[in-house]
Amino acid sequence: MRAGASGTTADELHGGGTLTSSPKSQDIMADVQLGCYTIKSHGAKIARLHMYDWIILVLLAVLDGLLNIIEPFHRFVGKDMMTDLRYPLKGNTVPFWAVPVIGIVLPCAIFGGIYFKKKNFYDLHHGILGILYSVLITAVITDAIKDGVGRPRPDFFWRCFPDGKDLYDNVTTGVLCHGENSVIKEGHKSFPSGHSSWSFAGLGFLTWYLTGKIAVFDRKGHIAKLCIIVLPLLAAALVAVSRVDDYWHHWQDVFAGAIIGLLAICRCCVNWLHRPHSGFILLPAIFPVPFRRRRVVASRVQHPPASRGGHCRKLLQHAAHGGDGGRRARSGWDRPERRPKT
Known part of the structure; x- marks a missing residue:
């Protein structure tokens, strides 16, 4: 399953809705920023997302058992x-x-x-x-x-x-x-x-x-x-x-x-x-934002440049919500004066 193939958003992986300041959400966000995807933070969610894969796997095992029982x-x-x-x-x-x-x-x-x-x-x-x-x-x-x-x-x-x-x-x-x-x-x-x-x-x-x-x-x-x-x-x-x-x-x-x-x-x-x-064989296949980019985003948030104001905050929001807010923030596309006239 390729990256983004399942259409899963970051909100779904983090329990739906917007990110909260609860201890659990903070722990999960800390894991993401450090590049850690543990069983505790993501195990249950990944299991639910791949539930049908495991069901088909069980059916394959049953089918193979039947093939061993029948007479050749x-x-x-x-x-x-x-x-x-x-x-x-x-x-x-x-x-x-x-x-x-x-x-x-x-x-x-x-x-x-x-x-x-x-x-x-x-x-x-x-x-x-x-x-x-x-x-x-x-x-x-x-x-x-x-x-x-x-x-x-x-x-x-x-x-x-x-x-x-x-x-x-x-x-x-x-x-x-x-x-x-x-x-x-x-x-x-x-x-x-x-x-x-x-x-x-x-x-x-x-x-x-x-x-x-x-x-x-x-x-x-x-x-x-x-x-x-x-x-x-x-x-x-x-x-x-x-x-x-x-x-x-x-x-x-x-x-x-x-x-x-x-x-x-x-x-x-x-x-x-x-x-x-x-060289990086098992990237998170259902995460909407590439793994390497998340690590770069986390690094920028931890060490924000003094002259860029709220740009890093917008990058973090882009990583959390799976949208293109970071790209818009870099280009200023969300400003009314920069939008093309129709």
Whole structure:
């Protein structure tokens, strides 16, 4: 959500109406002047403004759960095809429960650490909301394709015939499985890789986030910054490679999962993050006045020039009400003699 896209004014963020001199209003205004957007001052208001975003997020989670319950398409598997599906049935190097930890919990912990240092709840909120959308959109797309394609895993033979005694239809030469239904069901979910898509969606979002936070492309020649942003992508790649090593996926499954995850974060980063070369990646996306301008305004109010009279007061009113009073004050446009004749 781009800056000002929601049409929110400063009055809405500060409880509506004009600014008062109550202690709570003074605390909020002090936070704004210092560039601080804390959970206490802005948390409830941001949550209300993004209520529908969180509702849709819950619906996406429910939809993904349903996609995991339904039976996938059982693609025909013949006797001749079993040559490529006889890889051993192994456990998971990266268990299923570890994928959300790597792709969601770890990045959110980094977002939280940055919040405690910078005191910017916009940053924390949009970071968490953005990564959850990236992962859940990826999960829904991945599981929907899994159910629709029904590609057998490389270890399908041992899922279908756990005792090693294969049995085929005399007419179609199709497999007649006698393994556990849940194991066979999971054996038809090879394409694309969920581990790969989840990892690249979560850790790819973290890479984009850090790219702006540490100003990787500031053209100052700090190669160490590139190493930092490569680490999350390297971790995602290792998770994806482990799926091929465990014989749970073909290499095409892993490659397709990575593409899905990266495409999802590109869409979500456009909504919640600015371009990675901006150097200030998470500006307040619903504040009507740009963040940097607010800090300049606060500095002018704290140290007003003696010769400018009430100009700084008008700048503060412009920042608080989201109007163009500051610009008018600078140009004198609100004076009757300066207005054009009609």
